[in-house]
Amino acid sequence: MLVHRPGSFRRHAATALAAALLSVLTLTLPLTSAHAATTPARGSAHMGMGVLAHDGQDGTPNTGDATQTEGVDVSSYQGNVAWSTLWSSGVKWAYVKATEGTYYTNSYFTQQYNGSYNVGMIRGAYHFATPDTTSGATQANYFVDHGGGWSRDGKTLPGVLDIEWNPYGASCYGKSASAMVSWIRDFVNTYRSRTGRDAVIYTATSWWTECTGNYSGFASTQPLWIARYASDVGTLPAGWSYYTMWQYTSSGPTVGDHDKFNGALDRVVALANG
Numbered sequence: 001m002l003v004h005r006p007g008s009f010r011r012h013a014a015t016a017l018a019a020a021l022l023s024v025l026t027l028t029l030p031l032t033s034a035h036a037a038t039t040p041a042r043g044s045a046h047m048g049m050g051v052l053a054h055d056g057q058d059g060t061p062n063t064g065d066a067t068q069t070e071g072v073d074v075s076s077y078q079g080n081v082a083w084s085t086l087w088s089s090g091v092k093w094a095y096v097k098a099t100e101g102t103y104y105t106n107s108y109f110t111q112q113y114n115g116s117y118n119v120g121m122i123r124g125a126y127h128f129a130t131p132d133t134t135s136g137a138t139q140a141n142y143f144v145d146h147g148g149g150w151s152r153d154g155k156t157l158p159g160v161l162d163i164e165w166n167p168y169g170a171s172c173y174g175k176s177a178s179a180m181v182s183w184i185r186d187f188v189n190t191y192r193s194r195t196g197r198d199a200v201i202y203t204a205t206s207w208w209t210e211c212t213g214n215y216s217g218f219a220s221t222q223p224l225w226i227a228r229y230a231s232d233v234g235t236l237p238a239g240w241s242y243y244t245m246w247q248y249t250s251s252g253p254t255v256g257d258h259d260k261f262n263g264a265l266d267r268v269v270a271l272a273n274g
Contacts, residue, residue, distance in 0.1 A: 040167050043104035045128045046075035046097060047202060048247050048257055050165030051227050055206055059231035061248050061260065069093060069261040069268050073126065073247065076106045078255050080115075086254050087119040093261060093268050095160055098125035098147035101133045105146045113147065117155055122272050124150075124157030126202065129187070132166070132173035136186030141194065150195045150274075157272050158197040160225060161187055164207050177213035184212070188222060197274055200225050200244065208237040215239075223271065225259075244271070 070090050075097035094116040097106045116123040127143040148159040165171045191199040202225040219239025226243045252258030261268050
């Protein structure tokens with residue numbers, strides 16, 4: 001016959017509760033650590049970093065098309081870039097990440113922005129948008145103040161708004177489609193008031209459809225830079241009947257991100273001159 005001494009039930013209950021808590025902690029702590037490991041550090045985002053994960057890759061475009069001009073886009077991820085090697089391989093234009101949100105500037109910006117210019121490329125700057133941190137106007141001003149300006153020298157392209165999947169959280173940055181459209185409008189209007197140029201919009205059709213409701217209202221003013229790693233650009237976001245630039249791979253030679261300008265070199269110069 002089992003005999004329960006005074007307090008034994010309470011001790012058994014406490015032991016069982018402790019074991020249960022330990023089991024929960026054992027299960028949850030590794031998951032929490034793994035989740036943290038998959039979230040990149042603020043400032044490390046770069047153009048197209050979500051394309052493979054969300055849209056995948058399906059081939060590459062045909063080479064040697066004389067009506068298109070090869071370009072690249074770079075960020076601090078590439079470090080000091082071998083611009084002369086890229087120039088010799090046929091790359092004639094480049095975009096360099098200048099800023100992200102209002103908390104980050106690219107420490108390699110000078111080498112990348114001036115280095116591409118010095119070998120003869122037409123170059124410009126881009127801003128990685130974080131619509132969940134500050135307003136579009138605030139980020140546009142930060143961009144212009146930290147390398148995203150423009151001058152009519154024939155070698156400087158208008159700034160780019162890189163608006164794509166949020167690498168730090170929810171894809172649409174916690175915004176409704178209408179709120180996202182308002183944020184983008186705030187950015188591009190402020191950029192134009194500061195520089196006199198319409199900013200290029202870089203995006204992927206799937207993100208644009210999900211996060212702006214496939215809004216068509218920017219097509220009449222903003223040049224489109226489409227992201228799609230495939231043999232063709234596919235369906236464009238609503239309103240745009242053609243693209244200006246196309247990021248077609250993240251695994252190209254010398255630096256990974258390679259792009260096509262939809263036109264010969266004289267059209268790149270025309271965009272630079274406005």
